[in-house]
Amino acid sequence: MRDPKLQQSRFGSRTPWLDAAAPDESRPPYRIELGAGAPDEAAVAGCDRAIVELLDARPPWLDIEAGIVDEEQLRGVPVGPTLLLGFGGSALGARAALEFAEVAELRPGPLRVLDAVDPWVVGDTLDWAAACNAKLMVVSKSGNTIEVLRLLDACLSRGLEPLTLISDPIAGPERDAALPPIVARVREASAGQHVELAIPAQVGGRWSVFTAVGQAPLKAANVDPRLLTHAAIHERDRLASGAPAREGLARSLAWRLANPAPYSILWCYSEVLMHWGAWTQQLECESLGRERDDGSRVGELVCTLRGPADQHSVAQLLLDGPARGRVTFVDFDDDPAGSYAGDLAELARLRVIEREASAESMTLPTRTLLARDRSPATLAALMLHGMIETAVTAENWSIDPYGQPAVEKIKRGIRARS
Ligand SMILES: O=P(O)(O)OC[C@H]1O[C@H](O)[C@H](O)[C@@H](O)[C@@H]1O
Numbered sequence: 001m002r003d004p005k006l007q008q009s010r011f012g013s014r015t016p017w018l019d020a021a022a023p024d025e026s027r028p029p030y031r032i033e034l035g036a037g038a039p040d041e042a043a044v045a046g047c048d049r050a051i052v053e054l055l056d057a058r059p060p061w062l063d064i065e066a067g068i069v070d071e072e073q074l075r076g077v078p079v080g081p082t083l084l085l086g087f088g089g090s091a092l093g094a095r096a097a098l099e100f101a102e103v104a105e106l107r108p109g110p111l112r113v114l115d116a117v118d119p120w121v122v123g124d125t126l127d128w129a130a131a132c133n134a135k136l137m138v139v140s141k142s143g144n145t146i147e148v149l150r151l152l153d154a155c156l157s158r159g160l161e162p163l164t165l166i167s168d169p170i171a172g173p174e175r176d177a178a179l180p181p182i183v184a185r186v187r188e189a190s191a192g193q194h195v196e197l198a199i200p201a202q203v204g205g206r207w208s209v210f211t212a213v214g215q216a217p218l219k220a221a222n223v224d225p226r227l228l229t230h231a232a233i234h235e236r237d238r239l240a241s242g243a244p245a246r247e248g249l250a251r252s253l254a255w256r257l258a259n260p261a262p263y264s265i266l267w268c269y270s271e272v273l274m275h276w277g278a279w280t281q282q283l284e285c286e287s288l289g290r291e292r293d294d295g296s297r298v299g300e301l302v303c304t305l306r307g308p309a310d311q312h313s314v315a316q317l318l319l320d321g322p323a324r325g326r327v328t329f330v331d332f333d334d335d336p337a338g339s340y341a342g343d344l345a346e347l348a349r350l351r352v353i354e355r356e357a358s359a360e361s362m363t364l365p366t367r368t369l370l371a372r373d374r375s376p377a378t379l380a381a382l383m384l385h386g387m388i389e390t391a392v393t394a395e396n397w398s399i400d401p402y403g404q405p406a407v408e409k410i411k412r413g414i415r416a417r418s
Helices: 016-021 041-057 071-075 092-103 119-131 146-157 181-190 212-220 227-239 243-258 271-288 307-311 315-320 339-361 376-397 407-417
Strands: 030-034 082-085 111-114 135-139 162-167 195-198 263-268 301-306 325-332 366-371
Touching: 016 092, 030 243, 030 376, 041 227, 041 243, 041 376, 071 195, 071 212, 082 119, 082 146, 082 212, 092 111, 092 212, 092 227, 092 271, 092 376, 111 119, 119 146, 135 146, 135 212, 146 162, 146 181, 146 407, 162 181, 162 212, 195 212, 212 227, 227 243, 227 376, 243 366, 243 376, 263 271, 263 307, 271 301, 271 325, 271 376, 301 307, 307 339, 315 339, 325 339, 339 366
Parallel strands: 082 111, 082 135, 135 162, 162 195, 263 301, 263 325, 325 366
Antiparallel strands: 030 366
């Protein structure tokens, strides 16, 4: 039972860190405020119907239960310092989850994500891994991503051990020659000492954060591995419970569809949200950037901006430059008086004032999304809403949001040169 003194006021959390440890999941994950460009009620009702249809159709990524990793298998994931090798959908969600877990004071253990190939960055990270005897967690849905393979080789040559592998299901004891190269390399290097977890075959990388892809890193960091997964199931079922539960999402989606633009700015007024922004960027850009059969091209570049800092770098362009974007301000729904922040209350108050002043000055269509609290559960709900927004937008544009056909061109180019 939550202390009534800590209950949410009209303005959000008085003590956001306490709320993050015990989120109130009966409430919507965020509050939405729409500025110029607000949609009409018929459009909101249309979006509500589209959300219901999607929930009923249950694409594989909404069958979240199917991605719950077996208890026994999860026990095999070592807890302790971990170096995660992975790119895109194999890494961005875990990074965001661990950031939220840290801020929610769940004390996640040390886990670093390596998704760079610059030897300067890699060398530092490998030094860290060697110094704390970090175990390798290799995440690659295809088992084929060349950057992961090369990083794995670099780690192996420094004596690091691959103890967890997350990838597409491998049917039966395949011959080595038929295995994806990353799977073959891990198997050979660990001599059977590692645990292999499968991402359900039908769930694409950027839709996979509620599967082993999100669960295993949380386990390695000694946090409840199902934090995201259970919260996403809860939120999916809450959305299915009736129109009032979908109101915020339907309104937000209708605003978005009413304001198509080549640039979609996610202006994060809390730095904690930046990794969520990066995850959303991949989800939307890879799902909605398409060439249609008739040769027309669609898509919106998701661009993440950072709090008051970017008022001092990008705001001029947004206010006076070409009107080609739309802006989503994103923040936590904290007490605007900043009373929760102790001796930093004035800064907490300033953050809200700055966000509101920026939103008010915008000349582009604007919405403000205020997240309930800083818990991984709220992050999971935001991610689920992002996936729903993306899938409904794709439906609205008559495109297929799955796969990333054009990215393969770059991969072929890399293969040809390496
Ligand atoms: O998980 P992997 O198969 O290694 O793929 C990692 C990433 O690679 C590619 O760049 C795809 O465009 C991404 O969608 C994917 O998330």
